[in-house]
Amino acid sequence: MTQTARAEASAAPSPARADDEPLPRRGLVFAIVSIGLFMVSVDGTVVATALSSLQRELHAGVQWGAWTITIYSLGQVLVMPLAGKISDMYGRKRVFLAAVVLFTATSLLCGLAQNIQMLVALRAVQALGGGSIMPAASGIVSDHFGRNRDRALGMFTSIFPIGGVVGPILGGIFVTYWSWRGIFLVNVPIGIALVLLGAAFFPATQGHRGGRLDFVGTLTMAATILSAMIGIAVLGDGVAWHSPGVLVPEALAVVFGWLFVRHTRRAPAPFISLHLLVGRGFGVMNVINFLYGAAAIGFGALVPLYAQERFGISALASGTLLTARAVGMICIAGIAVFALRRTGYRLPMIVGFLLVSGGLVMMFLPPAGLSAYVWLSISAAITGLGMGLAVPAANNATLQFAKGQIAGVSGLRGMFRQAGSIIAVSVVTAVIAQASDPGMSLGVSFLVLAATLVAIVPAVFLVPEHRGSW
The missing domain is CATH 4.10.860 (DNA Excision Repair, Uvrb; Chain A)
Known part of the structure; x- marks a missing residue:
């Protein structure tokens, strides 16, 4: 047995041991890590709604305000692959708890920030904690569900985009009834509870310390x-x-x-094997995840602005459009997860990508005898159905080839998706800044993103197919 194989074997708990664990305890572990992931996901978008409020109170310009969002995404992209590698090496529990402590402490400091420069710096540190939670949590879920780890991971990682949709709505509530500081301070009691519960119910994991960190x-x-x-x-x-x-x-x-x-x-x-970047299945899935992040995740940040600029929908109403997408995802994600063993990975990804593409095209088209709000809500719900169908398959597509490196693979997947999202939003924002009609320019960008999703469908046939449990 090679050193790599021994490392992977030592990192992955035996399915029998995981399956013997009582179901209520496994359910509790799943709930704890899911709350952590949801909290981090919400924090990625909740600031957008509170931006004008915090800029006004901290006497900040638009560009400094925008960096409170940008720096959070950058920090997550940077730390995800590192956190995945470290949690595989030194144990998921340690990394998860350390990440939650860092995220919670910086959330408190963000809520107490007295100027915009301090807030941006703290958001960068907060992102390091938040970006470390998902890879470690994915490893914890994998360790606890044995033969059902594929279904558990599919359900778990589907939480992230839902939290991103809920963020703007919660931000609006906090700003309306409390203060922008509340969007950060609310994380403190949740984070403390997660640390206490994780310390009590997560078993210690040793990881595989095969040498020093590169x-x-x-x-x-x-x-x-x-x-x-x-x-x-x-x-x-x-x-x-x-x-x-x-x-x-x-x-x-x-x-x-x-x-x-x-x-x-x-x-x-x-630090990261080239096999995980360009090896069998991994190379094509990294490209797919990057483009999916650009087309499916990135466009979500642009929908409220599009509704306001092209159709004159109010800021509050435009923010609720993403709720329709979340409902669509929730409706189908659970079914898609449990059907994976029969459908394999390719079919749900292809159908899901095409549904998202269709929803994006509908958003560009003029409302067909309906109000603009209803038309956009239906379009957003269709994109949500497509995301709910495609995401579980895309999340699990290569994990069976790296069972001992679940956290590392999850970190890379998150990095590619976040990078795609940042690039899409930045490029589209740069284009509409120079456009005479920003609303129509956004609509055209949706057509480009829709074409991108259609274009990657042939690449899905290069993804190794798998049915059944692993």
């Missing part, structure tokens, strides 16, 4: 991601694509990326 690989990959995302974020601020603020970070990303690949090929124990 610091060179970690730093070069972090520099690659950070440089690329900074360039894209600057582009989203309305800066021309050929300006130094965009080109210099992107050039640095290319250099650091080359250094990362060169080091990874030579390192005996690399």
Whole structure:
């Protein structure tokens, strides 16, 4: 048995031991990590609704206010693969609890921030905690559900986009009835409860400490991601694509990326194996996850703005449009998870991507004899049905090839999706900033995103098919 195989075997608990665990205890573990994931997901979008309020109170400009959202996404993209690797090496429980403590402490400090610069800096640290929760939590779910880990992981990871939809609504409630500070302070009691429950009910996991952490690989990959995302974020601020603020970070990303690949090929124990980036199934799924993040997740942040700019729908009503998408996801996600063993991965992804694409096209088209709000709600619900169908399959498609590295694979998946989302929003924002009709330009961008989803359908046939449990 090779060193890698021994490491994976030691990292993955035996299915029999996991299946012997009492169902109520497994249900409690699932609930604890799900609340953690939901909390982090909500925090990614809740600030958008409170942006004008916090800018007014902290006397901040629009660009500084926008960075409270951008820096959170950047931090998560940066830390997800690192947190996944560390939790596989040193144990999921330790990483999960440490991440929740960091997230909770910085949430408290965010709620007490006295100026916008302090808030942006704290949001960056908060993102490191939040981005570390999902990979560690995915590993915990996998450890506890044995032969049913595929279904449990499908249900668990479907929570993330739902939390993102709920965020703007909760933000509106807090701003209306309390203060923008409440969107951060509410995390404190939830985080404390999660730490206490996790410490009490999660069994200790040892991980597989197969050598030291690859610091060179970690730093070069972090520099690659950070440089690329900074360039894209600057582009989203309305800066021309050929300006130094965009080109210099992107050039640095290319250099650091080359250094990362060169080091990874030579390192005996690399931070991230090239197999997880370009190996069987992994390479195509990384591309699919990136484009899915751009088309399906990224557009969600643009729907309220589109409703306001093109159809004149109020800010409050436009925020509730995403509720229809959440309802669509909830209605079908559970069914899709339990049908995976019969359908395999390819069919639900293909049908789901096409449904999301159809919903995006409907959003561009003029309302067919209905009010604009009803038409957009129906369109959003269709995209939600497609996401609920495709996400569980996309989440599980390669995990059977890396059972001992569930957290690491989950971290990479989250990184690619978040990166795609950031790039889509930044590019579209840069385009509409120069447009004479922002509403129509947003509508055209939805058509482009719809075409992107259709274009990746052939790539789904390259995803290794699997039916049954693993």
